[in-house]
Amino acid sequence: MHAFAYVRPATVAEAVAILLAHGPDARVLAGGTDLVIRLRDGSAKPSVVVDLKRIAELRPGIREEDGHLVISATTVMTDVAADPLIRRYASALAEAASVVGSVQIRNRATLAGNICNASPAADTAPSLLVYGAVVVAQGPDGTRRIPIDEFFVRSGVTTLARGELVTAIELPVPTGRRGAMHQRRTRRRGHDLASVTVSCCVDEAGMTRLAYGSVGPRPVVYADATGVLADPSADREARLAILEAMFAGASPSPRSMRASPEYRLAMLRVLGARALQGAIDRLHADGD
Amino acid sequence: MSAPIIGSSPNRVGGIARVTGQHEYVADILVADALEAKFVTIDCAHARIISVDASAALALPGVLAVMTAADMPQPVPRFGPQLEDRPVIAVGETKYHGDPVAIVVAETRDLAMQAAALVHVEYEELPAVFTLAGALDPSAPLVQDPSLRPKDRFASTNVLREHPIGWGDVDAATADVVVEHTYTFPMVTHFAIEPHAYMAAPDGDGIAVWSTIQHPNWLQKVIAQVLHMPLAKVRVFAPDPGGGFGGKQHAKYEPLVALAAMHIGRPVRLVLTLEETFQAVRRASAEVRVRTGVNRDGSLVFEDIVADYLIGAYADIADRVVGKGSYPAAGPYNVPNVRIMARSVLSHTMPSTAFRGFGNPQVNWAVESNLDEAARAIGMDRLQIRLHNLARKGDAFIPFDTPADGHWEQTVLRAAELIGWDSPLPEGRGRGIALGVKSGPTTGLSYSTVRLLGDGSVVVFAGTSDMGQGARTVFAQIAAQELGAPLGWVAVVMGDTAVVPYDQQTSASRSTVLMGNSVLQACRSIQKQLSAMAARLHGLDEAQVTMDRGVIHLPDRDLTVLDVLVPGLGRLGGELTGNGEVRKDADPTHPLSGAPAFFEFNCTAIEVDVDRETGDITIARHVTVSDVGKSLNPLQVRMQDEGAAIQGLGHTLMEHYIWDEKGRLRNPGAIDYRIPTSMDLPLELIGATIENEDGPGPYGSKGMSEGALLCISSAVGAAVRDAIGVPMRDLPLTPERVWRALQEPSS
Numbered sequence A: 001m002h003a004f005a006y007v008r009p010a011t012v013a014e015a016v017a018i019l020l021a022h023g024p025d026a027r028v029l030a031g032g033t034d035l036v037i038r039l040r041d042g043s044a045k046p047s048v049v050v051d052l053k054r055i056a057e058l059r060p061g062i063r064e065e066d067g068h069l070v071i072s073a074t075t076v077m078t079d080v081a082a083d084p085l086i087r088r089y090a091s092a093l094a095e096a097a098s099v100v101g102s103v104q105i106r107n108r109a110t111l112a113g114n115i116c117n118a119s120p121a122a123d124t125a126p127s128l129l130v131y132g133a134v135v136v137a138q139g140p141d142g143t144r145r146i147p148i149d150e151f152f153v154r155s156g157v158t159t160l161a162r163g164e165l166v167t168a169i170e171l172p173v174p175t176g177r178r179g180a181m182h183q184r185r186t187r188r189r190g191h192d193l194a195s196v197t198v199s200c201c202v203d204e205a206g207m208t209r210l211a212y213g214s215v216g217p218r219p220v221v222y223a224d225a226t227g228v229l230a231d232p233s234a235d236r237e238a239r240l241a242i243l244e245a246m247f248a249g250a251s252p253s254p255r256s257m258r259a260s261p262e263y264r265l266a267m268l269r270v271l272g273a274r275a276l277q278g279a280i281d282r283l284h285a286d287g288d
Numbered sequence B: 001m002s003a004p005i006i007g008s009s010p011n012r013v014g015g016i017a018r019v020t021g022q023h024e025y026v027a028d029i030l031v032a033d034a035l036e037a038k039f040v041t042i043d044c045a046h047a048r049i050i051s052v053d054a055s056a057a058l059a060l061p062g063v064l065a066v067m068t069a070a071d072m073p074q075p076v077p078r079f080g081p082q083l084e085d086r087p088v089i090a091v092g093e094t095k096y097h098g099d100p101v102a103i104v105v106a107e108t109r110d111l112a113m114q115a116a117a118l119v120h121v122e123y124e125e126l127p128a129v130f131t132l133a134g135a136l137d138p139s140a141p142l143v144q145d146p147s148l149r150p151k152d153r154f155a156s157t158n159v160l161r162e163h164p165i166g167w168g169d170v171d172a173a174t175a176d177v178v179v180e181h182t183y184t185f186p187m188v189t190h191f192a193i194e195p196h197a198y199m200a201a202p203d204g205d206g207i208a209v210w211s212t213i214q215h216p217n218w219l220q221k222v223i224a225q226v227l228h229m230p231l232a233k234v235r236v237f238a239p240d241p242g243g244g245f246g247g248k249q250h251a252k253y254e255p256l257v258a259l260a261a262m263h264i265g266r267p268v269r270l271v272l273t274l275e276e277t278f279q280a281v282r283r284a285s286a287e288v289r290v291r292t293g294v295n296r297d298g299s300l301v302f303e304d305i306v307a308d309y310l311i312g313a314y315a316d317i318a319d320r321v322v323g324k325g326s327y328p329a330a331g332p333y334n335v336p337n338v339r340i341m342a343r344s345v346l347s348h349t350m351p352s353t354a355f356r357g358f359g360n361p362q363v364n365w366a367v368e369s370n371l372d373e374a375a376r377a378i379g380m381d382r383l384q385i386r387l388h389n390l391a392r393k394g395d396a397f398i399p400f401d402t403p404a405d406g407h408w409e410q411t412v413l414r415a416a417e418l419i420g421w422d423s424p425l426p427e428g429r430g431r432g433i434a435l436g437v438k439s440g441p442t443t444g445l446s447y448s449t450v451r452l453l454g455d456g457s458v459v460v461f462a463g464t465s466d467m468g469q470g471a472r473t474v475f476a477q478i479a480a481q482e483l484g485a486p487l488g489w490v491a492v493v494m495g496d497t498a499v500v501p502y503d504q505q506t507s508a509s510r511s512t513v514l515m516g517n518s519v520l521q522a523c524r525s526i527q528k529q530l531s532a533m534a535a536r537l538h539g540l541d542e543a544q545v546t547m548d549r550g551v552i553h554l555p556d557r558d559l560t561v562l563d564v565l566v567p568g569l570g571r572l573g574g575e576l577t578g579n580g581e582v583r584k585d586a587d588p589t590h591p592l593s594g595a596p597a598f599f600e601f602n603c604t605a606i607e608v609d610v611d612r613e614t615g616d617i618t619i620a621r622h623v624t625v626s627d628v629g630k631s632l633n634p635l636q637v638r639m640q641d642e643g644a645a646i647q648g649l650g651h652t653l654m655e656h657y658i659w660d661e662k663g664r665l666r667n668p669g670a671i672d673y674r675i676p677t678s679m680d681l682p683l684e685l686i687g688a689t690i691e692n693e694d695g696p697g698p699y700g701s702k703g704m705s706e707g708a709l710l711c712i713s714s715a716v717g718a719a720v721r722d723a724i725g726v727p728m729r730d731l732p733l734t735p736e737r738v739w740r741a742l743q744e745p746s747s
Ligand SMILES: Cc1cc2nc3c(=O)[nH]c(=O)nc-3n(C[C@H](O)[C@H](O)[C@H](O)COP(=O)(O)OP(=O)(O)OC[C@H]3O[C@@H](n4cnc5c(N)ncnc54)[C@H](O)[C@@H]3O)c2cc1C
Pocket: A027, A028, A029, A030, A031, A032, A033, A034, A035, A036, A037, A052, A073, A099, A100, A101, A102, A105, A108, A109, A110, A111, A112, A113, A114, A115, A116, A117, A121, A122, A123, A124, A164, A165, A166, A167, A191, A192, A193, A194
């Protein structure tokens, strides 16, 4: 492994100062389940690795605050998946967190790391998109709140600026009932990176949000405010047309080893339909 | 008489050390002053090496050497179990992606890696072949230098050898229905959890070599030859490997590491990464065309099989895999006319080698799948067509060979019963059943020594490698049973050629039969000595004393071993020693140079559920039944069958090498090469054995450990075809492939 300096700042301000000073030569370390692999295979060669796990302000935790669920940057998938608030208000996120990697990976992998890594296949991205999550970032100029849809650029690239790090992820607590579901496609049942991810959320007002990933350079979200998608008794052709318009944003890579573009596009439709139906069923069963 | 230890399932000898992390694997062994090695490779398959500039690497403090072919003895030594065609390091050109151009030796592993990245290799890419079609094209570049085999009629082609076999007259035979299809089998790797690791240290005027090798005595010969040393000066340590599956049978990089250690005069260690292991060991892929002739009553008339196996750039043991694996390709059936033509085809890929099943799964997939098609063509039940043609015990199903050595119909009927073959099939599901037969070892030589110490405890010396199959436990059970010692009083010594007598190899599911018999023989020799001792002590004739299971029978009473041993050895104490030698010589008149010691026979039956939208296969029920003669240790037998079955689900459902157009492996490692995890297991996995005590091994046992892998693909494929109504002829049966099959207009 390439040699690097390892620092463990005690405050966010300290971390920001280091990130600012070193720019792209510094890498933030949370759970390390993405970063350590890249350090080992040499695809990341930072001169300094900044570990966030000793920063008191970023201590793991999920709390409800001013109509939001606030998930701190060091909260791991296991805790996201098990958290009663998340399960109640954001079940698709709990579902997504519960399928990331294996038990060992989930005990280590953070939600913030998943989105900062910005893999198009990141499992939690579609659910965060349908729930309208906000990424809280702190940098040399203070705190920014970035809507999640404006956070992803392409694989490995986010809109975080030099010196910025993510301190928390916020989800609005819903005011009405909703139902949601996360679906993914992998090559085996055991842990695997997804070749298609889809989340769908339907609310009692008839709004449907559908987001998907792994079929293009970044995960994307679409909304249908007409109420047609949310209504299973609506005209089949009309519903299909809306879904087709949503899926038009997919452009899977022909170079991928995981699945061909044709298969991904076909599975996007299968999973999309299943996630939509699942979300509707849950809305009518017991809500989200 | 103590309760029989044979037939019980005591805790695995060495098991606690393994599961608590105490077991020392080669990569764990600390040797003072050991250096670490790393390969220098290029991002190209077949290339002419123009120059190697190691100056930047050598400038790093702590880097001791960067060795290329130029630093080796000249001509560069070559080795190989079949042909001595493989140089210890690339000479003049690389022949496959990952072929090492140089080896860097440094004080630490990180330093060796850093230095390896600094070695600059200038090379010119050469034309290359990576597929059967490419390699068999008349204008294909030759993988092997034709001067290596001047008299060979194939020298100017990429065919290494042909293996024709058959009987009857296929061309003259006429059948009511003929079914012909082509099937493919992917390139896969063994994926042993323990990394392949090698270490060598100059040792006085000799050398010590540590390796994750399955055949330590074979390795000893290779090293002796490369270093021009007598065998006695080459000491091979072979700690119990953490999984081998055939991938650790033959020498790979031990000669290179030994030469580096001798050159530098210090111990050198090389531990392959998982990615490097992908470049070191794999199973041959294959394309198999089968023409099956069958009459309307279900009788097989002929099997006409053409099997091309894509082996790598060097022979390793791959050509033997092709010859021996294709030999029983027509299956365990009485087929009057058979023609098999198998070819080993060289390519610019890493050498393929032995892998559990040894060339059989490739042809089984094709021939058993085609048999299903034949059954469908004549409207016969797929179980019935098998029972109708199956060889019964004593049938010479391969006319010039060992006859069927088991009541195989019992195995098939048991599997059919366990899967509920005749029960109604739940909606959307499919069932399949397939048979597998594999020739066991055709030659063998296993020496053993057993020492009965003065207190009645026992030391067994056996050169088998226990790589997880549990050989230590079985040998300890045999010695305990025969010499009346508690299992915990038996020590089994393996894996040190300076101490343990010669064993040819650990392969072909042989050790329980061949080494087991050898250990039994050594124990029986001690029993004789004890009987003689008892006769002497009690003033009897030797013929009046007998011994079995640790009990010495006098005409009027029974004695324990200690009753005889202690007075018999007398005041000075001492011990009794017995030797075993089991030899199965080659038979030059036999097509495989020897009839098999036994057959491994398995029947696998599968029930699947297929998601027609996604192509996902769920194995709802998996039944695997093997004829093992006698389970000496039922739990270990079961674990072998389960392990083989699950390993086989890998190449059946998900595993395959992916290449780019330049012959570079795209998916080495654990991320994009998927093996089954616990979550991918069948919902229900049912194992059973047939035990008629009719095997050649101790207590009527037969070899087992590969059987459950032989026909797994065929059984799953048959079940999927039953569920979706569309045949699939290319493995693995990934969801995407199933989905594609379902998109075909015919479905
Ligand atoms: C075996 C295995 C299986 C996996 N399976 C899945 C899967 O099924 N689904 C899936 O989505 N992912 C999977 N992953 C990827 C990985 O586990 C997740 O992306 C995980 O959430 C990353 O979190 P982490 O805390 O480990 O991130 P780290 O590795 O610590 O960091 C990831 C990246 O984000 C940056 N970063 C981390 N935290 C911050 C922050 N607060 N501010 C700014 N930048 C930050 C780091 O610098 C780095 O570039 C798997 C990984 C492995 C090894």
